[in-house]
Amino acid sequence: MRYIIDHDLHNHSYLSPCSRGDSRQTREAIFAYGMTNGYKLLALTDHGWDDKVDDKGARGWHANTMNHLRENLPLPQAKDLKFILGCEIDMNRHGIIGLSPEEQENFEYFIISVSHLNLTHFTIDPEQVGSDAASRKEYYKMRLHMVLDNDSLPFHKIGLAHFTTGNICNADLFGCISLFTDEELREIFSKVAARGMGVELNFPAISYNDEQLAVILRPFRTAKECGCKFYLGGDSHNPEPFRTRKQNFEKIIELLELEESDKWEFVIRMIESLGE
Template sequence: MNIRHDIHLHTTLSYCAKESATPENYIEIAKKKGLSTIGFSDHVWDTAVSPAINDFYEGQDAERLLSASLPKAEGIRILRGCEAELDKNGVLGLSEEAAKKFDYVLCTHSHSQHPEVIDAKVKKDPKKLAETLCDRFSLLVEHPMSKYITAIAHPFFPLGNKDDFDEVLFRISDDRLEDLFNDAVYKNIAIEINAAAFASLPLKSIHKSEMFRIYETAKECGCKFVFGTDCHDPKIYDERFSYLEALCALLEITDEDLCPLVK
């Protein structure tokens, strides 16, 4: 299957993105790659829920994303999404009112780079972190707002531990993963195949990683999928996209495995 969408793109509305990460530049990329759907999923903490949890989320309000205009491009569907956060107390930083206005919502459970999201002590303890990732996945799936969650962004990829995450992931059993993914299937929440989660691994050996086992298990459970490069810099787009193509082939993803939003 050829990948025809990418719904995890960060534009300059995310403070961590490069200046060149403009919607227009992504449209040019989409044309070259033959994508028919792209989605901007900038970071959000909706102040209708509570004040921003830290400096990173300060100013990353839902209204700001929703009021930004979307360019048009012939033959390409352009969606306004967001990447929503779950704080360490289980508070989801997105109100129902705002969630309804986005075309789709990506939610993450694994931003271990923020101590307000995953405690610094937990981050340093692989065993506790593995448990916490599972518990937080479950919190999202069981959340009162779960019906607004389109997909879990970079599942089980602890961003603050990007150099040693296999050490964390091997502690999560297949059985536990199956329980969690079965719950996601039941709640109609898709799983994002995220290129950034594999970016530190050589392309040729991604299938040997613990991260790949996670996705294999999701596929076996019948999860629906969306693709996302999680690109913050158009310069690295080609490299990120090559990981998605490899994952699509290795996991034997077909149109039937895709979330309805991106079909």
């Protein structure tokens, strides 16, 4: 059976700095987007940094503590649409993940964005890592393995956010992704599959040309071959992208030929628990 679009596990409210304080981007607006599209599961994933975690001098989203993110509670619910509170968590340049073990337990779900290399001084030291494709690729690869080799993370409820976001290398994203060998991608995604971590899908399939698509699809096809499971996460910060979100998900599913059996277990479990 073809992969069913019944969820979106990456959404930002106005609490996220990248929403630029867009007062329209409320929990109600996100919920309405979910209802309109007939989804069964939504997650709110604002950026944050747990104030119980010592950043060792690499500051990021510190204005957004976990208690601040909880100001969005209670989230609207319907009998056929579950809306959960998650968060989008970074690993800073010292390899510190901004969510304490206690909060990792409190949150039903969260995503780790290893790929936010646009956050100069927070996730990356510009004196150590260049902005060119080769430097960014090596640094990104190292960070991915750092997360995947961490034995204490609850991977069954963690999503690997936007593997091919432009934030990895604003100078040359396609060049940077192309530098990963098939073997390197297999090494990464075999670990992701073994950990049971979900792989997020949201690359702009409807905007890329064929050449760009070929570059961007390769990692995800490799992930599929390695047995990874996928979830959809639009990463909307404002209401406008909601209009084309489902159309883009359709295109991704078509390109990757995804079946229901490719869906991340976390999504299946959450949807099964609807109405319990």
